Amino acid sequence: MSIDVRTAAPGPRPNPERPAPGAPVKLPGTGGQQQTGWSIGDRIGLAAAWFCGISLCVAAVAIVGFMAWKGVQYLHLEMLTSSPEASLDQSTSGGFLDPLVGTLILTLIGVGIAIPVGVGIAVWLTEYGRPAGLARLVESGVEIVAGTPSIVLAIFGLLVFQQSFMGVFSFTAEGGAVFGRSFLTAGSMMALIALPLVIGATREALHSIPRHVREASYALGKDKASTIRRVLLPSARSGIATGATLGMGRICGDTAIVVVLLGASMQTTPEEGFGGLLRGTGSTLTSYVYNNSPSGEGNAPEKAYAAAFVLLMIVLLLNFAVGLIGKRNKPQWN
Template identity: 60%
Template sequence: MATSMPPRTPLPPLRVPGQPTGGPPPKKRRANESISTWRLTDRIGYFLMWAAGLLVVAIGLGIVGFMAIKGLQYLRPVLLTSHPQADLDQSKSGGFFDPLVGTVLLTVIGIAIATPIAVATAVWIVEYGRPTWLARVIDSGIEIIAGTPDIVLALFGLVLFQQGIFGWMSFRAEDGAVFGRSFLTAGAMMSLIALPMVFAATREGLQAVPAHVREASYGLGKTRAATIRRVLLPSVKSNISTGAALGMGRIAGDTAIVVVLLGASLRLDPEGGIFGILQGTGGTLTSYVYNNSPAGEGNAAQKAYAAAFVLLLIVIGLNFAVDAIARRGARANGIETSRLGGS
């Protein structure tokens, strides 16, 4: 141990130009940090941050407000329940019941395929992850899927599902050529849109489970499989739900895959019961909005607005669900989280 310290000469108080020195401290004000003591650049930065935040809020409110005004103006309950008709006369062209069903159906198929694959992958990466090179390859694989534009995924899906062995997923022409467009094929490609989100949320949740919780389970003589099934998966339930809700929002909002792989038709294919519908083509709210907007055939802007407003409500609803799930999950686990919970 050191015997003694060399004698220390105290430094004179630091003097900074522009700062008042000496004198009694201001009496009335509590010694809180005041912006008036900040550097000019810091003050400018502070106001820019405020401005940026307010701008984002304004844009969001603007979109919702505009869509609400336009949409509510033309939205009638009958539009939600009547089938669309191809008719030049707008009073006879019906509603968007079929696209609404199409959106729900496609979202359910997509998330039903994506969730088990994403969760299994995340569990493998976090709990096993050996050999390391394979974990890295899988990680980049998911990054590639996440980064691929949806139109590229759609074209890739079209080529893939037109192969003979996928004939059961859509239907064949008389010469044996596979059509490749159906709810099943579009849903399979849509699952790739949701997969990275569910994967990321699950992995994050698993990584947040402390090592000693796993060890507590192993320490009770439990196998790895039992630990994953009974301890880890229940722990990350809310993370999985969050990721799934986010992914559903992405699927519901995607257009490219609907146009290329679902046919973007007005009506569902009513032949052959449920499986017939799944093998048939259809459309969603996104393709309906596109087709009816001035960018598409463009002769039914009112209906496009109404449908777009419904779509917006669905996606916003999913986002609120994400927030609620995350907060509830955090409460159930006794963890305090920020209000932003979500992603």
């Protein structure tokens, strides 16, 4: 994470024939003497750049270090395998198996929707994109979704999924009121969070495929659909995976949608009938941390720190995976 300022440093390159920095020299064609070397402004700028870079490192190390210290202190293995219980005493309030599984389910639903939809949009934008006006409209749509705060998405989702014809996605109370909160409804809003990342990474991957690779496929008598399916999508695979993994990281870390649309219940509560778990409510690590933190209702900081540490590890692991995916399996043409 450190910034290598040596390569970015302004001023002349080291040159053995050049006089020492600061020494006045006569340069041909400049009409007079010029000061070489770094001015005081450059020096201050360089120092500031160093300082900023190191500060960021300190912040990153502090987050991981502090969470690791607290996490190792409070995290016990049985917390990962036991459900949360209603108790004021932190020693009897159980673990966070349900939130952990909830995070997993929600992430899978989110990327499960976001990958096919996002890849489809990216392929259309990159390979077809006509009429141009429609393409621009789709692009701004993607930007709007990307820029919408997740709490707004959550409220919007609640509005949509509480409509009576959306009853199949969640619990319907006696009298016909649709609850609107379930893994499915939260997952589909989570998909909107991951979608711009999937679209962006896929588009970038498709753009990086040289034109002559597409033409080589056409030159073998293949049509566009076949080229997309057999050449372009396999070539963009690592880009798609990168986007999906970034999206998973975002879904894991989102709290607002969970609180509003998943119910943020203490335990996972499946509904009766087909797909009961998906139509039921639950919680994730983020809502668990929020509810147990001093600002939440639980006031169980030990549990909050332990869960936050697990969440941080999951997200860091995903980011690490992004780096790995980006390096491997990416086709390289000259």
